[in-house]
Amino acid sequence: MGLIVSSLTRRIKSFNIENRAHREISKEKPSPAPRYPSTAKEIERIMKENPEIVNQHLQKNEELYERLKEVYLTSQDIKIEPKKVAEGTRPLPLNRSAPEDTDFGFPEPSMLPKGRITLRQALKLISDYQSDPSSKPISAIAAEHNLGVEMTENIVKYFKTFELYVPETKTAATGTKITEIESGEKVKDDK
Amino acid sequence: MLAVGFRLCGRSLMKTFGNKPWNFAKGGSYQAARQHSLDSEGKTSMTIMNAEPNAPLMVDSYSQYGFRLNNGLAVIGPMIIFPKTILSWNLSGPEDISEESLALFFALEPKLDILVLGMGVRGFKINPKVVTALRHHGTNVEVLTTDAACATFNFLNAEKRSVAGALFPPQFIAVTDDDLALSQIQRKDILKIEDI
Numbered sequence: 251m252g253l254i255v256s257s258l259t260r261r262i263k264s265f266n267i268e269n270r271a272h273r274e275i276s277k278e279k280p281s282p283a284p285r286y287p288s289t290a291k292e293i294e295r296i297m298k299e300n301p302e303i304v305n306q307h308l309q310k311n312e313e314l315y316e317r318l319k320e321v322y323l324t325s326q327d328i329k330i331e332p333k334k335v336a337e338g339t340r341p342l343p344l345n346r347s348a349p350e351d352t353d354f355g356f357p358e359p360s361m362l363p364k365g366r367i368t369l370r371q372a373l374k375l376i377s378d379y380q381s382d383p384s385s386k387p388i389s390a391i392a393a394e395h396n397l398g399v400e401m402t403e404n405i406v407k408y409f410k411t412f413e414l415y416v417p418e419t420k421t422a423a424t425g426t427k428i429t430e431i432e433s434g435e436k437v438k439d440d441k
Numbered sequence: 442m443l444a445v446g447f448r449l450c451g452r453s454l455m456k457t458f459g460n461k462p463w464n465f466a467k468g469g470s471y472q473a474a475r476q477h478s479l480d481s482e483g484k485t486s487m488t489i490m491n492a493e494p495n496a497p498l499m500v501d502s503y504s505q506y507g508f509r510l511n512n513g514l515a516v517i518g519p520m521i522i523f524p525k526t527i528l529s530w531n532l533s534g535p536e537d538i539s540e541e542s543l544a545l546f547f548a549l550e551p552k553l554d555i556l557v558l559g560m561g562v563r564g565f566k567i568n569p570k571v572v573t574a575l576r577h578h579g580t581n582v583e584v585l586t587t588d589a590a591c592a593t594f595n596f597l598n599a600e601k602r603s604v605a606g607a608l609f610p611p612q613f614i615a616v617t618d619d620d621l622a623l624s625q626i627q628r629k630d631i632l633k634i635e636d637i
Contacts, residue, residue: 355497355524357604359550366550369523375527397548404544410529412516 364396371395372405379406461552468509486574490599497598500591500608507610508591521545522606524598535560535609540574546605547578554603555581559590587611 285293287303297304354369363369367375375391383406392402491499491511499511500522507517510527519530532542538558546556556575558567563586575582585593587608594606614620 331619351495354526355598355601356551362550365548367548368550369526372545372549373526373528401544402546404541405548408531408542409521409545410531412520412529414514 256334293330362396365398365401367397368393372409373411375402376406377411456596489584492573493599496602497596498522498527499598500606503587503608503610503614505610505612505614506609513570514612517580518557519607519609522549522608524601524604530609532609534612535562535565535567538571540571543575543580543607546580546607551603553580553605556603557582557594557597557608558582558584559594559605559608560584561587561607561612616627 284290349357358368358370375395378385380389386408391397391398391406392399395402397405409415484583498512500508501511502509507515508520509515510522516527519532521528521530528545530542532538543556545552560567567584567601571572583590583593590606590608594604594608597604
């Protein structure tokens with residue numbers, strides 16, 4: 251119901267809206283908005299009781315105008331003493347340099363809980379094992395790093411280092427066909 | 442279909458302000474910032490995170506065979522990426538993810554803030570057993586498709602968080618003309634006509 255009513259009233263409100271708007275904005279002097287009824291009533295009352303106040307209000311007061319001309323503003327710098335910070339019991343930090351760049355992008359711990367390794371140790375473990383799996387039994391590696399044997403087995407089984415291949419010239423491209431990679435052959439250059 | 446070109450990462454994050462389309466030779470994740478300028482309207486500046494000096498390792502682009510990193514190296518196969526290190530992940534696909542194949546992340550000290558898993562397939566459901574194991578070890582994990590995972594990893598790495606990405610190359614990429622053109626620009630053979 252409300253929807254129908256509002257759609258009707260909207261139509262009435264917007265009837266010929268463009269023409270009315272153009273007429274309004276092409277006026278030389280805009281007509282002021284109507285006063286709020288209580289305000290209008292109050293002004294009417296003042297006009298009736300003492301109209302001279304309103305007239306005086308509309309006229310330029312020369313005396314006040316002259317006084318305003320004599321007003322000047324000057325400014326002076328005030329020396330501000332720096333506030334002394336109350337000295338605490340602990341010294342303030344002196345080193346304000348940015349933290350140094352680390353090898354792995356995060357600081358390495360100095361203490362290690364049992365069963366944990368740092369990324370540096372992990373990389374060494376993986377690359378050592380990969381270069382020669384038979385050099386050290388997995389149980390020895392696990393004991394060396396305080397790791398479980400199963401955990402060490404999984405780490406060396408599932409994580410490998412990449413083989414780096416740098417083409418000699420830019421035109422040498424990869425030297426390995428995509429089909430060879432797909433068939434699982436070792437990715438390397440045959441020179 | 443073969444992957445013809447490397448798809449740039451985080452291209453959905455690329456935003457243009459003003460009316461000039463941006464032209465990039467290199468991919469990566471972009472952070473665009475509007476600078477209010479009084480001189481002229483629409484003046485903008487842009488930082489490419491991957492190309493910043495001393496930026497950590499980030500993924501520039503991906504293809505069905507691997508990834509291209511911001512240090513210029515191309516990586517073939519699934520990879521584990523740390524802020525400044527990469528490792529190969531000896532798995533054949535996302536179905537091989539298990540508690541055992543995530544062992545390294547559980548053994549690392551300091552603990553990772555977050556592990557970003559990039560599945561090569563859209564909508565791949567990770568094994569509930571693995572989720573339980575991750576929860577047991579207190580590892581925060583974000584399972585995403587590879588494209589989203591690359592961008593997420595880049596952003597987290599730019600914020601210098603202790604983050605690791607375990608990414609599979611996507612199994613399928615819908616290659617667009619735009620991708621082909623970009624990869625040709627990268628290979629500098631834009632005028633070469635391929636035999637049909």
